[in-house]
Amino acid sequence: MLNFTHRIPTEIRFGKDVTDGLPKVLERFGKNILLVYGGGSVKRSGLYDRLVSLLTGADFTVTDCPGVEPNPTVASVRRGVDLCRAKGIDAVLAVGGGSVIDCGKAIATGRYWEGDLWEMVLQSRAGRKSLPVIAVLTLSATGSEFDNKGVITNPETKEKYSSVFSFPVVSFCDPTFTFTVPPYQTACGSADIMSHAIESYFSRTEDSEISDGLAETIIRTVIHDLPIVLEQPDNYEARANLMWASTLACSGMADYGKRYPGKTCHAIGHELSAWYGVTHGESLAILQPRWMRLILKKDPSVTPRFARFARNVWGMTGDDEADLARRGIEALADFLANIGIASTLGELGIGEEHFLDMAVHADLRGRCTNSYVPLTQEDVLELFRACL
Amino acid sequence: MLNFTHRIPTEIRFGKDVTDGLPKVLERFGKNILLVYGGGSVKRSGLYDRLVSLLTGADFTVTDCPGVEPNPTVASVRRGVDLCRAKGIDAVLAVGGGSVIDCGKAIATGRYWEGDLWEMVLQSRAGRKSLPVIAVLTLSATGSEFDNKGVITNPETKEKYSSVFSFPVVSFCDPTFTFTVPPYQTACGSADIMSHAIESYFSRTEDSEISDGLAETIIRTVIHDLPIVLEQPDNYEARANLMWASTLACSGMADYGKRYPGKTCHAIGHELSAWYGVTHGESLAILQPRWMRLILKKDPSVTPRFARFARNVWGMTGDDEADLARRGIEALADFLANIGIASTLGELGIGEEHFLDMAVHADLRGRCTNSYVPLTQEDVLELFRACL
Numbered sequence: 001m002l003n004f005t006h007r008i009p010t011e012i013r014f015g016k017d018v019t020d021g022l023p024k025v026l027e028r029f030g031k032n033i034l035l036v037y038g039g040g041s042v043k044r045s046g047l048y049d050r051l052v053s054l055l056t057g058a059d060f061t062v063t064d065c066p067g068v069e070p071n072p073t074v075a076s077v078r079r080g081v082d083l084c085r086a087k088g089i090d091a092v093l094a095v096g097g098g099s100v101i102d103c104g105k106a107i108a109t110g111r112y113w114e115g116d117l118w119e120m121v122l123q124s125r126a127g128r129k130s131l132p133v134i135a136v137l138t139l140s141a142t143g144s145e146f147d148n149k150g151v152i153t154n155p156e157t158k159e160k161y162s163s164v165f166s167f168p169v170v171s172f173c174d175p176t177f178t179f180t181v182p183p184y185q186t187a188c189g190s191a192d193i194m195s196h197a198i199e200s201y202f203s204r205t206e207d208s209e210i211s212d213g214l215a216e217t218i219i220r221t222v223i224h225d226l227p228i229v230l231e232q233p234d235n236y237e238a239r240a241n242l243m244w245a246s247t248l249a250c251s252g253m254a255d256y257g258k259r260y261p262g263k264t265c266h267a268i269g270h271e272l273s274a275w276y277g278v279t280h281g282e283s284l285a286i287l288q289p290r291w292m293r294l295i296l297k298k299d300p301s302v303t304p305r306f307a308r309f310a311r312n313v314w315g316m317t318g319d320d321e322a323d324l325a326r327r328g329i330e331a332l333a334d335f336l337a338n339i340g341i342a343s344t345l346g347e348l349g350i351g352e353e354h355f356l357d358m359a360v361h362a363d364l365r366g367r368c369t370n371s372y373v374p375l376t377q378e379d380v381l382e383l384f385r386a387c388l
Numbered sequence: 389m390l391n392f393t394h395r396i397p398t399e400i401r402f403g404k405d406v407t408d409g410l411p412k413v414l415e416r417f418g419k420n421i422l423l424v425y426g427g428g429s430v431k432r433s434g435l436y437d438r439l440v441s442l443l444t445g446a447d448f449t450v451t452d453c454p455g456v457e458p459n460p461t462v463a464s465v466r467r468g469v470d471l472c473r474a475k476g477i478d479a480v481l482a483v484g485g486g487s488v489i490d491c492g493k494a495i496a497t498g499r500y501w502e503g504d505l506w507e508m509v510l511q512s513r514a515g516r517k518s519l520p521v522i523a524v525l526t527l528s529a530t531g532s533e534f535d536n537k538g539v540i541t542n543p544e545t546k547e548k549y550s551s552v553f554s555f556p557v558v559s560f561c562d563p564t565f566t567f568t569v570p571p572y573q574t575a576c577g578s579a580d581i582m583s584h585a586i587e588s589y590f591s592r593t594e595d596s597e598i599s600d601g602l603a604e605t606i607i608r609t610v611i612h613d614l615p616i617v618l619e620q621p622d623n624y625e626a627r628a629n630l631m632w633a634s635t636l637a638c639s640g641m642a643d644y645g646k647r648y649p650g651k652t653c654h655a656i657g658h659e660l661s662a663w664y665g666v667t668h669g670e671s672l673a674i675l676q677p678r679w680m681r682l683i684l685k686k687d688p689s690v691t692p693r694f695a696r697f698a699r700n701v702w703g704m705t706g707d708d709e710a711d712l713a714r715r716g717i718e719a720l721a722d723f724l725a726n727i728g729i730a731s732t733l734g735e736l737g738i739g740e741e742h743f744l745d746m747a748v749h750a751d752l753r754g755r756c757t758n759s760y761v762p763l764t765q766e767d768v769l770e771l772f773r774a775c776l
Contacts, residue, residue, distance in 0.1 A: 209613070
């Protein structure tokens with residue numbers, strides 16, 4: 001078990017109607033609120049009106065900052081920062097999924113940043129001065145509500161960078177706000193949750209029982225609750241379990257004590273998003289089982305961990321470890337093939353023309369060569385081809 | 389799944405040699421440190437000398453506050469508060485197990501309390517002004533390193549009360565500091581960890597998958613690692629797993645979403661400590677399996693939860709739920725009977741003379757009648773007799 005630091009000061013208010021407590025939380029910081037959100041979904045669902053009426057009824061001045069993109073750009077950050085300065089904003093209220101919360105964090109830190117904002121993104125650093133960020137979560141996926149990171153894109157330089165800003169002071173997580181998330185986004189978000197837990201789980205450090213148990217629990221939760229939610233979008237219990245799973249899955253808690261295992265599928269999946277605009281969770285759903293088959297073939301010494309995955313996640317039994325390992329992977333592949341999103345790149349009209357560039361770029365930070373089972377460029381190419 | 393709030397601002401630094409970072413943390417608050425500790429064990433182990441030399445070498449002024457009792461008294465709190473005022477203390481450094489950290493929290497809040505300190509204990513309230521508390525953990529048991537509570541005793545009024553003070557700012561958890569904990573204290577601490585998880589697990593709210601998975605993980609961790617530690621006191625991996633299990637078991641995280649299930653065995657166990665001085669963990673080890681047998685007999689509707697306990701904690705299989713339920717309980721009883729502590733009250737020389745008073749007092753806050761399976765006074769008496 002390796003040394004670790006747990007430091008997540010964010011308060012989570014979880015459950016039905018928790019946003020009733022929003023005015024009292026914002027009151028701590030002042031009356032001028034920047035409301036950061038994305039497209040029309042928070043307006044269609046009625047959430048926008050509900051929150052604005054709650055805040056104006058409590059004498060807050062709400063400044064709108066709409067239009068945050070699914071991959072938030074530095075231009076959106078700049079727009080928010082300008083509003084913060086012009087309007088004397090006291091706190092940033094981010095209402096949405098991971099992209100909106102990420103952008104809200106960057107705006108809050110950008111408020112005090114002198115100079116170029118893309119430079120701020122690149123100079124990732126904890127403890128920078130920031131306006132307080134309060135989050136209202138509407139999508140179970142990235143875990144941004146419980147960490148201090150934000151992924152910001154610079155379309156001019158074609159760069160996308162995960163930077164450290166500040167933790168939300170309070171995140172309001174009301175599962176009913178996810179009732180209106182369509183099946184496709186729900187499934188992609190769940191594949192993301194599952195992938196965070198899986199990428200923590202497959203590590204060479206075998207003795208962190210709590211981290212492994214947490215990862216297994218998160219994966220089992222998605223297996224149990226995603227099919228329920230796809231049938232019954234307003235099933236509160238299932239939505240609630242997915243939401244709390246998403247918050248913990250990306251908190252780092254399932255990594256504690258373990259050698260950082262590279263998050264290889266995330267690195268490779270980002271290439272599919274960058275080159276073809278594949279939705280993050282969908283890219284992970286396509287890659288993850290093929291990655292598992294590839295590394296098990298390449299390095300049979302990982303068989304016991306895969307057998308454990310089969311037993312503890314899928315409830316499989318048997319004495320043949322190699323057979324268990326294979327069956328666990330195929331169970332995951334079957335599951336992901338039946339949640340209403342693509343399970344091959346072919347379905348998305350993607351061919352192999354850019355695979356070499358993508359394989360080179362995926363390893364720029366060593367997340368393929370320096371991973372659970374180290375992957376060569378040839379391995380990554382084989383993985384891409386297996387996804388066709 | 390019920391609404392919940394997660395609010396644990398404490399930073400945990402976990403692993404070997406993490407206390408090397410202690411001066412830098414204390415530096416934030418000032419140079420005058422009150423060092424709160426218990427008996428001779430931190431001196432015998434060399435930890436006292438190590439920390440004092442680390443701090444004096446970094447120009448801190450360390451004021452000793454030794455002699456905190458296993459059940460810390462309001463007199464110890466008063467002694468610490470007087471020292472804080474007399475010496476202009478900037479931060480409280482509590483080095484020990486739960487009792488020492490509890491007392492350190494009470495001292496830190498007491499520093500700013502005007503009036504009687506027992507009144508402060510009784511007026512439990514979050515958000516009171518407090519000196520910063522930094523903890524160095526030496527015993528895996530109570531979880532005080534990761535919560536804001538402290539149990540303080542008033543010998544004059546024969547009262548023992550759990551009060552809310554403040555969270556440690558940082559808790560340093562180095563598993564090597566538990567290598568010298570004797571087998572008896574190690575086993576009692578582990579029984580306490582297990583009981584925290586079990587009392588979270590047995591609840592009428594059946595749909596909090598993450599909380600249940602966390603509780604199962606914690607219990608399995610104790611089952612796996614306590615026997616290793618009893619054989620090999622310096623086994624780092626096993627000590628580390630027990631330590632992180634203890635921190636999370638009492639954090640409330642295994643309760644999230646669940647109806648507060650009363651912590652019945654803790655309430656009844658406190659009576660054994662109050663009347664006969666039975667060590668907290670030992671009282672729980674004696675009570676827990678008998679409580680399980682009693683409630684399963686009294687209310688067979690809880691059978692499925694016990695069958696789940698047998699499957700997910702003990703890895704048992706079978707289709708007969710009632711049989712599984714019974715086997716899971718007996719597995720726990722066998723485990724607890726073989727960790728080197730008493731498994732009956734008879735072994736401790738305790739007879740039934742005070743059972744009636746104890747049964748009445750155990751339910752003063754409704755923790756028997758208002759519990760997972762409500763217990764009448766007659767039930768509690770039956771439970772005590774089953775422990776003889």
